[in-house]
Amino acid sequence: MSTGERPITVCFVGNPNCGKTTLFNAFTGAKLKVANWPGVTVERMEGETSYKGRKIRVIDTPGIYSLTSYTMEELVTRRCIEEDGVDVIVNVVDASSLERNLYLTMQLLELKKPVILALNMMDIIEERGMEIDLHRLPEMLGGIPVVPVSARKRTGLDVLMHAVVHHYEEGPQGVIVRYDREIEDRIQRVEDLLREKYPDLTNLRWHAIKMLEYDKEVLKDHPVELKQIVPRSFEKEIINEKYDYVESVIKECLFNKEEKSHMTDQVDKILTHPILGIPAFFGIMALVFFLTFTVGDFLKGYFEQGLELLSLGVLSGLHSAGASDWVISLVVDGALAGVGGILTFLPNIFILFLALAFLEDSGYMARVAYVMNETMGMVGLSGRAFLPMLLGFGCTVPAVMATRALENQRDRLKTILITPFMSCSARLTIYVLLADMFFPKSAMLVAYSLYLVGVAMAILIALIVHRMTDSNTENALLIELPEYKIPNLRTVAIYVWEKIKDYLTKAGTTIFLASIILWFVMNVGPAGFISDVADSFAAKFGQILVPVLKPVGLGSWQIAVALISGISAKEVVVSSMSVLYGIGNINSAAGMAELLGILGGTGFTSVNAYALMVFCLLYTPCIATIATIKRETQSWRWTLGMVMFQLVLAWSAAFLVFQIGSRLF
Numbered sequence: 001m002s003t004g005e006r007p008i009t010v011c012f013v014g015n016p017n018c019g020k021t022t023l024f025n026a027f028t029g030a031k032l033k034v035a036n037w038p039g040v041t042v043e044r045m046e047g048e049t050s051y052k053g054r055k056i057r058v059i060d061t062p063g064i065y066s067l068t069s070y071t072m073e074e075l076v077t078r079r080c081i082e083e084d085g086v087d088v089i090v091n092v093v094d095a096s097s098l099e100r101n102l103y104l105t106m107q108l109l110e111l112k113k114p115v116i117l118a119l120n121m122m123d124i125i126e127e128r129g130m131e132i133d134l135h136r137l138p139e140m141l142g143g144i145p146v147v148p149v150s151a152r153k154r155t156g157l158d159v160l161m162h163a164v165v166h167h168y169e170e171g172p173q174g175v176i177v178r179y180d181r182e183i184e185d186r187i188q189r190v191e192d193l194l195r196e197k198y199p200d201l202t203n204l205r206w207h208a209i210k211m212l213e214y215d216k217e218v219l220k221d222h223p224v225e226l227k228q229i230v231p232r233s234f235e236k237e238i239i240n241e242k243y244d245y246v247e248s249v250i251k252e253c254l255f256n257k258e259e260k261s262h263m264t265d266q267v268d269k270i271l272t273h274p275i276l277g278i279p280a281f282f283g284i285m286a287l288v289f290f291l292t293f294t295v296g297d298f299l300k301g302y303f304e305q306g307l308e309l310l311s312l313g314v315l316s317g318l319h320s321a322g323a324s325d326w327v328i329s330l331v332v333d334g335a336l337a338g339v340g341g342i343l344t345f346l347p348n349i350f351i352l353f354l355a356l357a358f359l360e361d362s363g364y365m366a367r368v369a370y371v372m373n374e375t376m377g378m379v380g381l382s383g384r385a386f387l388p389m390l391l392g393f394g395c396t397v398p399a400v401m402a403t404r405a406l407e408n409q410r411d412r413l414k415t416i417l418i419t420p421f422m423s424c425s426a427r428l429t430i431y432v433l434l435a436d437m438f439f440p441k442s443a444m445l446v447a448y449s450l451y452l453v454g455v456a457m458a459i460l461i462a463l464i465v466h467r468m469t470d471s472n473t474e475n476a477l478l479i480e481l482p483e484y485k486i487p488n489l490r491t492v493a494i495y496v497w498e499k500i501k502d503y504l505t506k507a508g509t510t511i512f513l514a515s516i517i518l519w520f521v522m523n524v525g526p527a528g529f530i531s532d533v534a535d536s537f538a539a540k541f542g543q544i545l546v547p548v549l550k551p552v553g554l555g556s557w558q559i560a561v562a563l564i565s566g567i568s569a570k571e572v573v574v575s576s577m578s579v580l581y582g583i584g585n586i587n588s589a590a591g592m593a594e595l596l597g598i599l600g601g602t603g604f605t606s607v608n609a610y611a612l613m614v615f616c617l618l619y620t621p622c623i624a625t626i627a628t629i630k631r632e633t634q635s636w637r638w639t640l641g642m643v644m645f646q647l648v649l650a651w652s653a654a655f656l657v658f659q660i661g662s663r664l665f
């Protein structure tokens with residue numbers, strides 16, 4: 001067969017958490033997110049690799065359990081296989097749970113495209129002493145290539161690509177399940193009907209089977225008069241017969257299948273315990289923040305010294321270059337104060353993401369969804385909705401995207417509404433600064449309390465919405481608990497590096513720009529360059545908001561401006577304060593003492609500080625989140641509604657904190 005120069009398109013399809021993305025990264029050198037819980041990938045992703053000079057286009061897809069069209073992942077993956085010019089399907093299976101994985105294989109074979117079975121996680125199979133009959137397995141699957149690989153250890157990769165190229169040229173093979181007489185008879189009749197009505201349609205059998213299952217998508221694309229031939233859905237029978245076949249394959253091909261990891265069972269006795277599970281979760285989160293503060297602060301010292309040296313160097317450089325005063329001020333009081341201040345939080349952010357990476361790649365995430373299932377059920381959501389919320393501790397943007405894994409649209413909207421209440425890493429900078437300044441003895445506890453307030457608020461709001469809409473959603477928890485794994489060094493390193501890179505990029509772009517703009521609006525007023533900041537645009541603008549913010553204890557124009565700037569990115573609240581109050585290194589002991597002096601002079605106490613933190617926790621999320629909410633809800637009405645709601649909520653909560661707090665203390 002002549003193949004020309006056209007690249008071969010290969011699509012990785014498989015169950016959630018079977019290692020598709022790890023394999024994709026290994027082939028393409030991409031750094032897509034890998035983690036040990038089902039539902040990590042929510043979008044199709046494309047990359048390129050080559051084998052012996054032949055270009056190969058590789059597509060990674062969201063994990064699916066079957067080829068129905070009930071969930072968003074199934075739709076994305078199915079469309080990808082059908083419409084993307086896929087030449088070869090690489091069915092990635094987790095060899096350590098072959099039985100469950102092969103069910104999807106049986107469906108993929110019905111698509112009549114070349115399928116290759118990538119038997120992944122072979123390292124685990126060997127470790128556990130399980131054995132798979134690699135001669136009988138392909139035989140029972142009708143002669144499709146079966147290639148043992150380990151995506152993590154990067155073994156078997158060349159053999160897999162060799163099979164792709166070879167199999168592509170050979171065309172489809174594979175067994176197809178033969179159903180019982182009655183069903184086969186109906187399939188035959190639907191095929192006849194389809195042949196007549198859609199003469200160009202290929203793979204009639206697949207379409208006919210899907211029609212027997214009453215598959216909405218297929219019926220929509222190729223409407224036929226079905227009722228007579230197929231009076232009801234035969235989905236259940238078709239599923240059962242596929243399972244029966246898989247069972248017979250397992251019986252012949254898998255040995256020592258009882259070998260399961262004992263560690264998982266032992267650890268789960270505590271972590272998924274009906275009573276201990278939830279305290280264990282809060283304990284683990286507390287440990288994460290403890291480390292973030294202690295180790296983070298320890299590393300911070302070195303950062304500050306570096307920053308100090310940099311500032312001095314830049315300053316003397318500017319002086320010796322004969323720069324004018326305003327240029328020096330712009331660089332030192334604007335850019336360096338803003339960006340530099342933010343950079344000193346890097347150690348805290350680093351530790352936070354390192355801890356989150358460990359939690360995600362160990363397999364703990366799915367356990368949290370499991371133990372929170374009952375609590376979430378009370379507010380009309382399933383435990384699965386807790387996964388995006390957990391991701392929100394890192395960054396709200398991927399968290400909002402992760403809600404795609406929720407089947408029900410209403411649940412999705414509700415989860416998107418409450419996910420921003422989970423304190424993201426950007427808000428950590430605000431807590432670190434204010435808690436250290438105003439609550440020096442109990443800074444860690446205060447910061448932790450804000451995380452708890454966020455979780456509590458999210459659950460409370462979900463409850464109120466649940467009561468108001470009176471929705472009776474089913475809360476069957478469809479989440480698989482993956483086996484625990486020792487987190488992979490490469491995965492953790494990629495995860496943390498990507499997050500650090502995002503943070504640095506943000507410092508170099510958004511925060512840099514915000515600081516420069518802020519410097520200008522502080523140094524320019526209606527009368528041009530000014531010497532008294534009270535005449536500046538910033539002051540005049542901030543003053544407008546002071547009456548609104550006064551009742552919540554935040555009645556100064558500087559704070560008003562910092563909060564507004566913070567919508568560009570939450571760290572900007574901190575960087576703006578450096579610029580607004582003219583503090584060189586806000587996160588250092590000297591910087592904090594200076595800011596404390598200025599704020600204290602205006603009557604700003606620890607109660608005001610807590611109100612400010614609560615406000616920052618709850619108010620309008622950053623621009624990137626707002627854009628993501630818009631993209632995911634596809635509605636400006638929803639997006640703006642959520643933003644306004646969060647603003648009002650933040651004001652009300654801060655009002656309560658300030659009013660009650662200032663009476664008590």
Ligand SMILES: Nc1nc2c(ncn2[C@@H]2O[C@H](COP(=O)(O)OP(=O)(O)OP(=O)(O)O)[C@@H](O)[C@H]2O)c(=O)[nH]1
Pocket residue numbers: 014015016017018019020021022023033034035036037038039040041042061062063064120121122123124149150151152153361485488491
């Ligand atoms: N031991 C071992 N672990 C693996 C192997 N391949 C992947 N993993 C781990 O399995 C987990 C899931 O990997 P992913 O690549 O995210 O799985 P996925 O199929 O893309 O999952 P979804 O995107 O959720 O569908 C991660 O913890 C990986 O480190 C392997 O060959 N051996």
Ligand SMILES: [Mg+2]
Pocket residue numbers: 020021022033040041061062063
């Ligand atoms: Mg994936």
